[in-house]
Amino acid sequence: MKKAKNAYLDIIIKNFIENKKTYLLLLIFLFIGIVLGVFFINNADESQRNEVSEYINNFVSTLKTNNNIDKNELIKVSIKRNILMGIILWFIGSTIIGLPLIYFFVVYKGLCIGYTMAGAMIALGTGRGVVFCIGSILFQNIIFIPALFLIAVSSTKLCYAIIKNRSKENIKLELVKHCILSIMSILLFMLSSLLEVYISTNLLTIITKYI
Numbered sequence: 001m002k003k004a005k006n007a008y009l010d011i012i013i014k015n016f017i018e019n020k021k022t023y024l025l026l027l028i029f030l031f032i033g034i035v036l037g038v039f040f041i042n043n044a045d046e047s048q049r050n051e052v053s054e055y056i057n058n059f060v061s062t063l064k065t066n067n068n069i070d071k072n073e074l075i076k077v078s079i080k081r082n083i084l085m086g087i088i089l090w091f092i093g094s095t096i097i098g099l100p101l102i103y104f105f106v107v108y109k110g111l112c113i114g115y116t117m118a119g120a121m122i123a124l125g126t127g128r129g130v131v132f133c134i135g136s137i138l139f140q141n142i143i144f145i146p147a148l149f150l151i152a153v154s155s156t157k158l159c160y161a162i163i164k165n166r167s168k169e170n171i172k173l174e175l176v177k178h179c180i181l182s183i184m185s186i187l188l189f190m191l192s193s194l195l196e197v198y199i200s201t202n203l204l205t206i207i208t209k210y211i
Helices: 002-018 020-042 046-065 071-093 099-124 126-163 168-207
Strands: none
Touching: 002 020, 002 126, 002 168, 020 046, 020 099, 020 126, 046 099, 071 099, 071 126, 071 168, 099 126, 126 168
């Protein structure tokens, strides 16, 4: 079991070293998305900002008054959602046309993070908003974002292999690698679901009592 874990870790580390530039590009796309999310909410009209504030405040109030969260149902929904997303990303990443969609998804993920962060700070204030964000989005994204980058890098390599007209054997090899890395990403997405439901939810329930 330990050897298998080390083997998976070695694959991920090797993948990162060989594709540092692509990972950096993805990080830039994620950062652009975060900036866009903050920009959108800061430049929204008063009614939209009030709606966001009301939604977050109602969410906090619900957590304060309702401790009977059905975590079993939450984990089922979250894992199903992440597995489906992983399969879709694997599929569209296996085509040249679909590759830009993965990069778009990275930007969209960043936008959601930036929007949530800015919305929480508007609704709760800077200090309480930061604490809320740590509880609500930090832990699962520590796993989710690297997994998303892993499948995006794998898709990029496969795309380049097809474009450069390599031999069929090389394309097959990259396709096999893409499938293996996609499976690893899906497993990480599932781990992200566990963190979201059993760590973030519990932490957020505790945090909301004091904000």
